[in-house]
Amino acid sequence: MNRVKRIMSILICVVIPVSLSMVCTPAQAAANPSEQENEVESVLETMFKERAKTLVTQDMPAIEAFYDKEKASRVAYWHERNRCSYMNKWAEKRDVKLTHADSSIRIVRKSVHQEYAKISLVQSEQIGYTYMKKFLPEQFFGVGTRHFITLKKTDGVWKIYREWYLDPLDENPDKIADGTLPSINKEADESEHNGSTYKRKRAVQYANKYAGAAWGAGNHHHYNKKYLDYTGKGGDCTNFASQVVGDEKEGGGLSHKGGWLYFKGTGGTRTWVHTDSFSHFLTYSGYGRLIKQGRYEEVVAPSSKHPNGAVSELKPGDLIAYIPRNNDIDHFAVIVGFNDYGYPMVNCHTADRYHVPFDLGWDRNTQYRLIHIRD
Numbered sequence: 001m002n003r004v005k006r007i008m009s010i011l012i013c014v015v016i017p018v019s020l021s022m023v024c025t026p027a028q029a030a031a032n033p034s035e036q037e038n039e040v041e042s043v044l045e046t047m048f049k050e051r052a053k054t055l056v057t058q059d060m061p062a063i064e065a066f067y068d069k070e071k072a073s074r075v076a077y078w079h080e081r082n083r084c085s086y087m088n089k090w091a092e093k094r095d096v097k098l099t100h101a102d103s104s105i106r107i108v109r110k111s112v113h114q115e116y117a118k119i120s121l122v123q124s125e126q127i128g129y130t131y132m133k134k135f136l137p138e139q140f141f142g143v144g145t146r147h148f149i150t151l152k153k154t155d156g157v158w159k160i161y162r163e164w165y166l167d168p169l170d171e172n173p174d175k176i177a178d179g180t181l182p183s184i185n186k187e188a189d190e191s192e193h194n195g196s197t198y199k200r201k202r203a204v205q206y207a208n209k210y211a212g213a214a215w216g217a218g219n220h221h222h223y224n225k226k227y228l229d230y231t232g233k234g235g236d237c238t239n240f241a242s243q244v245v246g247d248e249k250e251g252g253g254l255s256h257k258g259g260w261l262y263f264k265g266t267g268g269t270r271t272w273v274h275t276d277s278f279s280h281f282l283t284y285s286g287y288g289r290l291i292k293q294g295r296y297e298e299v300v301a302p303s304s305k306h307p308n309g310a311v312s313e314l315k316p317g318d319l320i321a322y323i324p325r326n327n328d329i330d331h332f333a334v335i336v337g338f339n340d341y342g343y344p345m346v347n348c349h350t351a352d353r354y355h356v357p358f359d360l361g362w363d364r365n366t367q368y369r370l371i372h373i374r375d
Contacts, residue, residue, distance in 0.1 A: 003134070009290055010082055010151050014198060016245045017068070017261060021157050027145050028296070028308050036112045036113075036114070036117075037110060037112045039158070040110065040112050040117045040119070040151060040158060041107060041110075043151070043158045044105060044107070044119065044121065044151075045105060047063070047066050047160070048103040048104075048105050048123055049102065049103050049180055050062060050063050050066070051063050051066075051080060051103070052101040052102055052103035052125055053102075054080070054084055054101075055083075055084055055087050055088075055098055055101040055127065055168075056098045056099065056100065056101050058084055058088060059162060060080075060081055060084065061193040063077075063080065064077060065159075066159060066160055067159055067160050068152065068154050068159045068160075068161065070112075070152075070161060072161060072162040073152075073159065073160055073161050073162065076160050076162065076163040077160075077199075079163075079167070079170070081323070082170070082172075082173065082246070083167060083169050083170065085130075085173040086170075086171050086172070086173040086176070087127075087169055088173075088373050089131060089173040089174075089176055090173075090176050090360060091329070093176050093177070093178060093179070093180070094180045094343075094357070095131060095132045095133050095180055096129045096131050096132060096139075097129060097130055097131065098127065098128070098129050099128045099129055099130050100126070100127065100129075100138070100140070101125065101126065101127050101128070103123055103124070103125045103126075103128045104123070104124050104215075105121050105122065105123050105124075106121060106122045106124075106221070107119060107120075107121045108120045108121055110288070114153070115152065115153045116150065116151065116152055116153070116161070117148070117150070117151040117158070118148075118150050118151075119147075119148075119149045119150075119151070120146050120147065120149075121146075121149070121308070122144065122145070122146050122147075122213045122221070123144065123145045123146075123147060123165075123213070124142065124144050124213055124214060124215045124217075124221060124295055125142065125143050125144070125145070125214075125215055125304050126140060126141075126206075126215040126216070127140065127141055127142070127143070128140045131341055132331040133212055134183055134341065136340045136341060137340055139339045139340060139341075140215075140355070141170070141215075141216070141345065141353070141354060141355045141356045141357065141360075142211075142215025142216040142217065142353070142354035142355065142356075143168050143214050143215070143351070143352065143353055143354070143356065144211075144213025144214035144215070144217070144221065144351075144352030144353075144354075145165045145166065145167060145213065145351065145352070146165060146166065146213065146231075146357030147163060147164070147165040148164045148165065149162070149163045150162040151164070166350065166351050167351065168351035168352075168353060168356070168360075168361040169360070169361055171361055171362065171363055172363060175363040175364050175365070176363065176364060177295065177296035177297060177359065177363070177364035177366075178297065178364075179296070179297055179300060179301075180300065180309065180343075181300045181308075181309055181312070181341075181342065181343055182302065182309065182342075183341050183342050184308050184310060184312050184338070184341075184342030193233075193375075195375025196375065197254065197374065197375055198252050198253070198254055198287075198317070198373050198374065198375045199247070199251070199252050200226060200252065200315065200316065200317035200373070200375060201316075201317075201363070202250060202251060202252060202253065203245055203251050203252035203316075203317040203373075204316045204317050204334075204336050204337070205250070206244050206247060206250045206251040206346065207240075207241065207244045207317075207334045207336050207347040208251070208336060208354070209250070210222075210223055210224045210240070210243070211347045211348075211349075211352055211354045212349055212352035213351070213352045214347075214352040214353055214354035215354060215356040216355060217352070217354050222251075223236070223240075223349070224243060224247075226264075227239060227243055227262065227267075227268075228267040228268075230267075230273055231349070234273075235331070235349075235350040236261050236350045237275070237331050237332045237333070237348050237349050237350050238272070238273050238274060238278050238332045239268055239272065239273045239274050239349070240276065240332075240348060240349035241319055241332040241333070241334055241335075241348075242260070242262070242268060242272045242273070242278060244317075244334050245287075245317070245319070245373060246260070250296050252317060252373070253286075254287055254373075257285070258271070258281060258284075258285055259271045259281070260272055260278070260355070273328065274317070275321065275329035275331065275332060276328065276329050278332065279321050279329055279332075279369065279371070282319070282371055282373075284370075287373060287374060288319070288371045288372065288373055288374070288375070289372045289374060290369065290371060290372075291306075291310050291313050291314065291370040291371070291372050292306065292310035292370050293323075293367055293368065293369040293370070294310075294367060294368065295364065295366065295367055295368070296359055296362075296364060296368070297364070297368070298310075299311050299368050299370060311344050311358065311368075312342065312344075312371065313370075313372070314335045314344055314370055315335065315372065316335055316336055316337045317334070317335065317373060318334075318335045318370070318372050318373055319332060319333070319334060319335065319371040319373065320332070320335065320344075320358055320368055320369065320370055320371070321368075321369035321371065322344060322362060322367075322368060322369075322371060323366065323367040323368075324362070324365065325365065328365075330368070331348070331350075332348065333346035333347065333348040333353065333358065334347050334348065335358070336355060337355070339355075339357075340342055343357055344358040345357065345358065346358045
């Protein structure tokens with residue numbers, strides 16, 4: 001009897017796996033996992049490159065095929081429409097024309113099934129533009145975004161079912177401030193020197209090296225691993241600005257004091273990572289001096305005090321604090337230079353930017369607090 005049981009046990013162990021493999025045989029008609037994953041990666045690369053091109057061509061029907069009729073999918077599509085509209089209306093207001101847009105992606109995680117795929121990825125996007133009323137070389141800037149996407153296979157075609165990302169160009173195209181700066185000649189290395197207190201040139205080099213996912217950034221598009229990333233904890237922009245002006249080895253080297261501190265492994269103090277606290281610290285410590293605060297038209301307009309507009313007095317390594325409403329600072333960015341027209345360019349984290357025009361991604365109600373860092 002025991003012998004029969006042993007034989008039955010052996011038969012069960014052998015026959016059941018064989019039977020299960022026979023039951024699964026029809027699924028072999030579907031693509032194997034590696035083929036599915038390669039297919040999804042190829043589709044995503046095409047989608048992102050075509051979406052980038054749309055910023056220039058404004059041919060939205062060209063990308064509508066990437067979306068289905070589900071509500072979440074339509075929301076994602078309308079986001080791209082709004083993004084394209086905002087970008088081009090901003091260009092029109094600033095007398096520039098978009099000439100180039102390209103995208104590369106790096107997939108961080110993926111889970112691919114027969115009908116659905118969930119992906120998290122990082123996009124690096126390069127955007128080019130030229131000035132309409134002045135003959136200048138083509139200018140370029142970069143943005144970096146982190147995307148969480150669900151794809152759904154519909155009639156054998158992968159389409160975007162749902163997408164979320166923090167977009168630096170997610171603004172109302174009907175609320176862009178009017179006007180632009182007068183053209184100013186700026187030397188490429190103007191004011192980028194290392195002072196006795198503030199190593200300005202080093203600060204700019206740091207901002208360019210660690211600008212994250214944005215096209216043009218160094219360090220293989222990664223943040224400085226010496227510091228915690230606060231992107232998921234309210235934003236990393238102030239942490240980055242503090243690093244730029246305060247990193248002792250690579251950055252501006254301002255002495256850490258008065259509660260403005262960073263501790264290895266545990267992170268920064270409130271003054272190090274919080275926008276309003278950092279702004280107050282810069283003023284009261286004497287490290288920073290307010291040049292001007294105002295809306296776009298107020299900081300670019302020539303005046304007796306600022307003949308070329310207040311923003312023209314910013315130097316590479318200075319900071320801009322952004323105030324969307326109620327005098328509450330929402331964001332910090334670092335001045336890294338001026339384009340060939342003399343327009344201030346910024347780098348920042350969270351929605352990563354590299355040499356982006358300082359007002360791109362903000363509306364007419366935004367106030368700009370221009371902060372000069374004393375050398």
